[in-house]
Amino acid sequence: MRRSMLFVSAQRPALLKDAYVYKPDSLLLDLEDAVAENQKDAARFSLYHALKTVDYRGVERVVRINGLDTPHWKEDIRVAVAGGADAVRISKCEKADDVRTVVRHIEQAEEEFGAEREQTLVMAALESPLGILNAYEICTACPERMIGVAIAGGDFRKSMQTRYYPGGLEMLGGRSNMLLAARAAGVQCFDTVFTNLDDMEGFRAEVEQNKQMGFDGKSLISPRQIAVVHEVFAPTQKEILEAEKIVRAWRENSALGIGVFTVDGKMIDIAFIPGAERVIMMAKASGLYRGDL
Amino acid sequence: MKNAVNREIPDELLQNGRKPFMGSGYYEGTEYRKDAPSVRVREKSFETKLLPSIREAVQKCGVKDGMTVSFHHHFREGDYIINMVMKEIVALGIRDITIAASSVGAAHDPVAEYIEQGIVTGLQTSGIRGRIGEAVSHGKLKTPAVLRSHGGRVRAVERGEVHIDVAFIGAPTSDCYGNARGVGGKSDCGVLSYAMVDAKYADKVVVITDTLVDFPNFPPSIQAVDVDWVVVVDAIGDPKKIATKAARMSQDPRDLMMAEYCARVMAATPYFRDGFSFQTGVGGASLAANRFLESMLVEKNYKIKWIIGGITKPAVDLLNKGLVEMIVDAQDFDVDSVQSIRDNPRHYEISVSQYASPGNKGAFVNKLDFVILAALDVDPDFNVHGITGSDGVLRGAPGGHPDASAGAKCTIIVTPLVRGRMATICEHVVTVTTPGECVDVVVTDYGIAVNPKRQDLLASLREAGLPLKTIEELKDEAYHIAGVPDDLEFHERVVAIMEARDGTILDVVRQIKPMKL
Numbered sequence: 121m122r123r124s125m126l127f128v129s130a131q132r133p134a135l136l137k138d139a140y141v142y143k144p145d146s147l148l149l150d151l152e153d154a155v156a157e158n159q160k161d162a163a164r165f166s167l168y169h170a171l172k173t174v175d176y177r178g179v180e181r182v183v184r185i186n187g188l189d190t191p192h193w194k195e196d197i198r199v200a201v202a203g204g205a206d207a208v209r210i211s212k213c214e215k216a217d218d219v220r221t222v223v224r225h226i227e228q229a230e231e232e233f234g235a236e237r238e239q240t241l242v243m244a245a246l247e248s249p250l251g252i253l254n255a256y257e258i259c260t261a262c263p264e265r266m267i268g269v270a271i272a273g274g275d276f277r278k279s280m281q282t283r284y285y286p287g288g289l290e291m292l293g294g295r296s297n298m299l300l301a302a303r304a305a306g307v308q309c310f311d312t313v314f315t316n317l318d319d320m321e322g323f324r325a326e327v328e329q330n331k332q333m334g335f336d337g338k339s340l341i342s343p344r345q346i347a348v349v350h351e352v353f354a355p356t357q358k359e360i361l362e363a364e365k366i367v368r369a370w371r372e373n374s375a376l377g378i379g380v381f382t383v384d385g386k387m388i389d390i391a392f393i394p395g396a397e398r399v400i401m402m403a404k405a406s407g408l409y410r411g412d413l
Numbered sequence: 414m415k416n417a418v419n420r421e422i423p424d425e426l427l428q429n430g431r432k433p434f435m436g437s438g439y440y441e442g443t444e445y446r447k448d449a450p451s452v453r454v455r456e457k458s459f460e461t462k463l464l465p466s467i468r469e470a471v472q473k474c475g476v477k478d479g480m481t482v483s484f485h486h487h488f489r490e491g492d493y494i495i496n497m498v499m500k501e502i503v504a505l506g507i508r509d510i511t512i513a514a515s516s517v518g519a520a521h522d523p524v525a526e527y528i529e530q531g532i533v534t535g536l537q538t539s540g541i542r543g544r545i546g547e548a549v550s551h552g553k554l555k556t557p558a559v560l561r562s563h564g565g566r567v568r569a570v571e572r573g574e575v576h577i578d579v580a581f582i583g584a585p586t587s588d589c590y591g592n593a594r595g596v597g598g599k600s601d602c603g604v605l606s607y608a609m610v611d612a613k614y615a616d617k618v619v620v621i622t623d624t625l626v627d628f629p630n631f632p633p634s635i636q637a638v639d640v641d642w643v644v645v646v647d648a649i650g651d652p653k654k655i656a657t658k659a660a661r662m663s664q665d666p667r668d669l670m671m672a673e674y675c676a677r678v679m680a681a682t683p684y685f686r687d688g689f690s691f692q693t694g695v696g697g698a699s700l701a702a703n704r705f706l707e708s709m710l711v712e713k714n715y716k717i718k719w720i721i722g723g724i725t726k727p728a729v730d731l732l733n734k735g736l737v738e739m740i741v742d743a744q745d746f747d748v749d750s751v752q753s754i755r756d757n758p759r760h761y762e763i764s765v766s767q768y769a770s771p772g773n774k775g776a777f778v779n780k781l782d783f784v785i786l787a788a789l790d791v792d793p794d795f796n797v798h799g800i801t802g803s804d805g806v807l808r809g810a811p812g813g814h815p816d817a818s819a820g821a822k823c824t825i826i827v828t829p830l831v832r833g834r835m836a837t838i839c840e841h842v843v844t845v846t847t848p849g850e851c852v853d854v855v856v857t858d859y860g861i862a863v864n865p866k867r868q869d870l871l872a873s874l875r876e877a878g879l880p881l882k883t884i885e886e887l888k889d890e891a892y893h894i895a896g897v898p899d900d901l902e903f904h905e906r907v908v909a910i911m912e913a914r915d916g917t918i919l920d921v922v923r924q925i926k927p928m929k930l
Contacts, residue, residue, distance in 0.1 A: 138894070141858045142670060317664075343666035347673075407878045 121405055122146050122267070122308060123337040123353045124346045125182065129154035130163040136170045139179075142343035145405075146180035151196045152187070152211050160192050164199045171203025182207040182243065188218055194225055201229035201240050207267055212275070213244035214251045219261035226265075243267040243310075247275035252294050255301030268308030270339055271298050276312070284315075286322055288329060299334055308336040317342055327352045354406035355399045363399035366392055367413055418796050418845050420920045423907060426557075427918070434917040437819050437850055440771075448573030451616045453641065461589040462643045467621065468501040470642045471579075474617040476502060479509045480578040483615060485607035486516035486540065487583070487595065487744065491654030494583035494621055495521045497646065503532055511535030511556075513575050515566060515607035515765070516810055519543030520654070529553050537575055539563050540810025541800070541909075549908050550806040552924040558807075558909040560800060560846075560922075563607070563743070564769030564776060564816035565914035570614045571772045574916060580615035582608040582635055583649040587622040591640025592633035595745075595762065596755045598624030600650045603724075603745030603754045605634035609764035612639040623649045634762060659726035659747040662704060663697035667858050671827050672701035674856045674879065675785050680709050681877035682783075682870060684822050687715045688738075689782040692722040692817050695746055696787035698827045698856075703727035710736050721768065721777050722784075722813060724750040724760075732759060741777060743768040743813070769816035771914045778813075778820030785825045786814050788855075789832075790842040793884050795849030795864050797826055798842035800911065803835050805901040805925040807909060811846040815914050818851040823870065830857040835898060836891030838862075838884065843901065844911055845920040855884060862887050902926040 126144035128135045130151050139147050149170075155163040171181060183205045185196035189212070200208050210222050219242060226240050242265045244251075244258050251258070252271070259269055271294055277283055282290040295311065302309035311330045314323045327349050330338055338349055355363070365383050370393050373381045380389045403409035416422050416433035427433060464470050476482065482502070484495045495514065500523075502510060510533050517524065517538050525544035527533040534555035539562060541549065549558045561569060569575045584593030585600050595604040600623060612618050618640045625645050629637075663669065675698065679685050691706075693699040704727070710716065717737040720728045724742045726749035731737040733753075740760045745751045754760045769778050778784075788797045789809065797818070800809040818824040828837045838857065853870055855862045860882035863871040875881060882890075903923035913919040 138858075142666060344664075344669060 121401060122180070122310065123405075124340055124349045125270075125310060125337060126340045126343060126346065127154065127184075127313070130167040131155045131159055133166050133170070136166055137174060139343070140176045142346055144179060144340065144343070144346050145337065146182050147176065148182050148184050148209060148339060149205070150184045151192070152184050160186070164195060168199045168203045171205055180206045182209050184209040184211060184245075185222075187212040188221065193222075197222065197225045198229045198232070201226060201235055202233045204235070205240060207241035207243055209270070210242060210244045212247045212251070213258055214248055215254050216257040216261035219244060219258055219266070223262045223265060238264055241265050241267050244269050245272045246270070246294075246298055247272040248279050249276075249294075252276070252297050255298045256304055259301050259305030259307045266307050268310060268336065269298055269302050270310035271295060271312050273312030286325070288326060295333060303334070309334070311335045311338045313339045313341045314345070315341060317344065320348065324348050324352065350406055353402060354408055355403050357408070359399050360403045360409055363396040363403075364409075364411060364413060366396040367400060370396075416918065418794070418848050418919065420845055422918045422921060426907065426910060426921070432917045434848065434913045434919045437848060437915075439917065440915050445572060447571050448576060448614060450614050462591055462640065463589050464642050464644050467497055467644050467646065468505070470619045470644050471498070471501050471505060473642055474579045474619060476505075476507055476579055478507055480507075481511040481513050481535070481576065483513040483577040483580045483611045484515070485582065485605065485611065486514060486518070487602040487605060487607060488600065488650035488655045490518050490520045491600070491651035492520045492583065493648060493650050494581060496523050497621075498581045499524055499527060499533070503527055508532050509534045511537065513537040513577055515563065516540030516812075517542070517545050521545055525553075531555060537561065537566070537569075539566050539812055541807045542809070546807035550801075550922070550925045552904070552906055552908050554908065557907050557921075559912060560811060560909055561912045562769065562811050562815040562914045563765050563813045564771055564778065565912055565916065567610045567766045567770040568772030568914065569912075569916060570610055571766065571770060572916070577611055577615035579617040579619065580608070580611035581619050581621060582612060584608075584620050584622045584635060585649070586624045586626045586630055587620045587643055588626055588628040588630040588637070589643060590628055590637035591618070591620045591635065591643050592628070592630040592637045593620045593622065593635035593640070594630055594632075595634050596751070597626070598622065600648065600652050600655055601751050601755075602655050603751040604742050604762040606743040606763060606765045606768065608635060610766050612636070617641045619644060621646060621649060623647060656745065656748045656751045659749050660695075660700065662727070663701045665697060667829060668697040668701050671698040671829070671856055671858055673705045674861055675699070675702040675825055675827055676705035676709055677877060677879055678825055678854055678856060678861065678874060679706065679783050679823070681873045681879065682823050683873065684782040685715075687713075688718040689715075690719050690721065690780060691717050692720065692781055692784040692821070693728075694786040694814070695723060695725055696827070699785045699787055700725060700727050702785050702827075703731060707731065707734070707736060721781065722817065724753070726750065729753040729760075732757060741768070769813050769820075771816070771819070776816070776820070778816045781817060781821035783823050783825065784817040784821040785827055786818065788826045788828045788837065790837050790839050791826060791828065791852070791855055791884070792839060792842045792849070793888055795852040795855065795884065796842055796845045797847040797849070797852060798844050799846045801843045801922060803833075804928060805843060805903060807922060811911070815847040815851070818847045819914060823854065824852050825854045825856055826852055827856040830859040830887060830891045831895045834895050836888070836895045838887040838891045840888065844922055846911055848913065848919065855887070857887055859890055860887060
């Protein structure tokens with residue numbers, strides 16, 4: 121579950137040391153844009169020691185590495201793997217080969233540091249029209265490591281010769297194409313950041329749209345945004361009750377060897393189970409379900 | 414001997430009936446006869462009490478060696494009064510003076526010099542910062558400073574434990590008879606709540622103003638019947654430092670998270686109902702709690718009956734939005750609160766005796782439902798510290814903290830678990846300023862601890878799904894992050910006595926050993 125993925129600059133030890141207190145699902149520990157060009161070494165140093173010494177209490181640690189067109193990304197990968205990060209986020213990913221290249225370097229680093237093979241997962245940020253058009257290939261480039269894809273609105277809007285508009289019509293094509301590709305590939309899909317912290321209403325509206333479109337979650341720039349995402353993505357009481365009934369009925373019926381049955385007059389089969397289980401998982405994460413499932 | 418909060422109190426301080434802290438409410442129901450000032454009869458017609466200078470007022474009041482002079486701190490770091498008065502007292506060659514102020518700060522750094530010269534030999538205050546704090550911590554004051562809560566200070570005055578010989582009261586406006594007000598003038602501070610008590614109990618009262626207005630200056634905070642002399646000076650303070658621009662509501666995510674926890678704690682208790690009463694401190698998280706409270710009030714269609722304390726813009730905003738019925742005000746911290754008491758008929762000035770004294774027949778704090786306050790450190794017994802820095806030097810103020818904590822049905826302390834590199838939940842606080850038995854809930858960024866004596870609250874908060882921890886768990890977590898600090902090193906000599914609000918000794922502050930690096 122990755123509803124909230126909070127960016128934290130690796131250059132800011134005050135945040136790095138305990139950003140888990142805000143309880144995001146994932147932390148995006150940033151070595152890229154949030155770190156000044158002449159501070160990349162220092163940020164890697166802080167990040168490595170944070171990863172080695174801080175107990176992030178189950179919050180996923182994803183390291184955003186610099187783009188493959190920079191001199192930094194290889195060292196970024198070594199630090200992420202040596203520190204034991206859960207995943208690496210590839211910036212400005214445009215083609216499946218970008219994923220393969222990064223994975224190759226991750227494998228080398230895993231070997232170098234004696235890390236468990238396939239310990240480090242990957243995700244890709246799609247920031248250009250080319251990246252969006254190649255989304256399916258990117259999503260399927262490394263099935264054993266690929267978490268999913270995230271659209272990066274800033275660069276994408278620029279390359280589409282547009283800007284932010286409330287309502288997000290300018291992002292509709294990018295978002296939709298990426299969602300289709302991710303769902304077709306069976307990986308997760310995350311929306312871009314919302315940068316105006318003073319416009320919490322606009323932010324909420326965008327998160328509601330994200331949920332409606334089928335995103336798994338969103339990249340965030342401030343801990344203040346986490347609660348809204350979790351609230352919007354939380355299932356309703358009706359959905360929780362329904363999901364609980366379905367999962368319980370499935371367990372009872374499947375034990376008796378029955379594959380198709382009805383719940384409240386609706387026909388249920390195995391196709392409904394992952395969705396119902398996801399609702400229960402989300403409800404638990406949102407503190408809305410305290411049952412025994 | 415050890416007192417009720419397990420602090421070692423030297424026997425030599427426990428003389429003349431002075432007791433170690435025995436637990437809150439020790440004197441509940443006891444009776445005493447209040448102290449009274451001497452009064453000068455003025456039965457003949459006369460035109461004015463104006464004197465041409467502070468020096469003349471000092472002389473007319475008969476200030477002499479060994480006397481106690483009092484001041485208020487409504488002008489905060491913008492105050493000119495203490496320095497102006499002390500300069501004249503010193504110039505007249507008077508020595509062995511005790512300053513009884515409601516608070517002293519960096520604005521009064523020149524007084525540190527008088528302490529070092531042995532001219533000021535006693536200090537009684539509810540707040541101590543700047544060079545005065547350093548001078549006292551380094552053992553320069555001849556007698557131990559006495560630190561009291563705001564309510565405790567008033568109680569000590571009412572009982573005669575502190576007898577004020579002359580009160581010098583800076584006032585934004587006054588008439589020629591000494592009817593003085595906190596509103597108006599060039600140095601508007603809103604209220605004169607601390608000074609109200611001094612005016613009633615001091616043998617001599619001098620009002621010092623920079624704005625003389627026509628008689629009668631009504632309704633007065635300080636009444637002419639209590640005033641001996643009036644002096645007009647060019648400026649009583651720096652208006653920019655008296656009523657500062659309202660602090661921007663904290664945007665720090667950590668503050669906001671803790672503020673939201675505070676509001677959720679409140680909402681989870683049975684005291685959160687239509688018509689509750691409320692006080693907050695002025696820390697970032699305490700103030701930000703107002704923001705979360707507002708939406709909870711609207712959602713439930715509740716109103717706060719009254720807000721009390723040091724008043725700031727968030728309280729004024731709630732009043733203006735109709736979410737608070739009235740504000741009862743003992744101090745103003747910003748331009749908005751000053752303006753509100755001037756313009757809003759539902760915003761009332763009260764004396765600090767009414768606000769917080771444990772020595773009268775029932776102060777406002779006794780009816781408080783909630784108070785949210787900050788702390789420097791908290792120990793596993795929930796004892797709170799708020800007077801010395803992490804270097805052991807006096808630079809803080811118990812203020813109204815111990816009073817509101819003792820009175821409120823639900824006292825919430827909010828503090829980040831680690832401040833800088835110091836654990837705030839720790840094994841031993843430097844100085845106990847508020848006893849743990851008065852603290853119900855500690856809110857941190859890492860979780861919320863409930864005082865085990867409040868099993869009722871624990872159950873309510875658990876039901877509400879709040880992230881609960883034990884205080885020991887929080888302490889362990891803090892030490893895990895920040896490490897266990899070395900103990901501060903003090904000499905044996907006691908440089909300040911921290912009185913409990915009832916006059917017993919809660920703790921002592923000892924002379925700090927110079928830091929070696």
